[in-house]
Amino acid sequence: MNPSTTKIADLIKSLELEPHIEGGFFRRTYQSDDQNMILTSAGQRHCMTSIFYLLTQDAPIGHFHLNRSDIVHYYHLGDPIQYTLIFPDGTLKTIVMGQDVLAGQCLQLHVPGGIWKASQVMHGAAGFGLISEAVTPGFDFADMEMGDRQKLGQQFPEHWALIERLTRG
Template sequence: MVQNLIHQYNLLPHPEGGYFKETYRSAESIPASGLPLRFPAERTFSTAIYFLLLKDLFSAFHRIKSDECWHFYEGDSLNVHVLHLDGTYELIRLGKNREEGEVYQAIVPAGAWFASETSGEYSYVGCTVAPGFDFTDFELAKAAELKLEYPESASLIERLCRQ
């Protein structure tokens, strides 16, 4: 099943962990003058990807400069760990088990640190970013620095960081 998803959708390894495929990039752009100062150049209106996480893999803590909307498609539920700018922790559970508090969509706000992991064998989800994603807006966390900022989440940070 998982190998079929990777093959059918031409998924590639993602730098943060897992597999991805960009499925949409708006043909139109917002000029830098129309964006908040955190964006150094123009950005497309929006981008979207497929994202696959497998058992024993994780998406390492990272942040981007845009809001990111997560969408659940199939497989096991996905745990998205969010460290908000105000210092609070939030666990978002993407999945189909509404009775257990899982949701089909959720937003990770711009600037928040976040990591994700599947609760089972695999999770197949999508992410939509607006303004559109650009790798210059991507920052992979360093565990030592992140633990200083969020000491109460130190064990989670150590487990879900690569540096």
């Protein structure tokens, strides 16, 4: 194992992360247990939840998915992470989260519910990128839809190359 791989394995262990369905690793770090639940069209949800989310050189992509809830992402450590967003009208937006704010990277990113989102760690010395996400109303897997390559390609044919690269088969 090279030093970078060892450091990533230690980080996963230290933060108690596990594989995420969209790619990368995560752990829920907070849910608003001390507040009343919110009633949504999909059922009761916590007011807010938060996770750590890690992309690595071996799991570099968070595949296209759509969440019903708003999510605020907070950059922490490692290499920059590029986010690709497809809005319902087909508008494409690319944002890079990272520490170099003078070069246009951002430390915080809001993604409204109903937006298709993919992420990928950019190649760098660290071999990983670590963020946190705060989700409101709180995250529930029932509120997340993984991107289907064919369906997304039919809906947004102008973004086929990105969809092909950033979805699972």
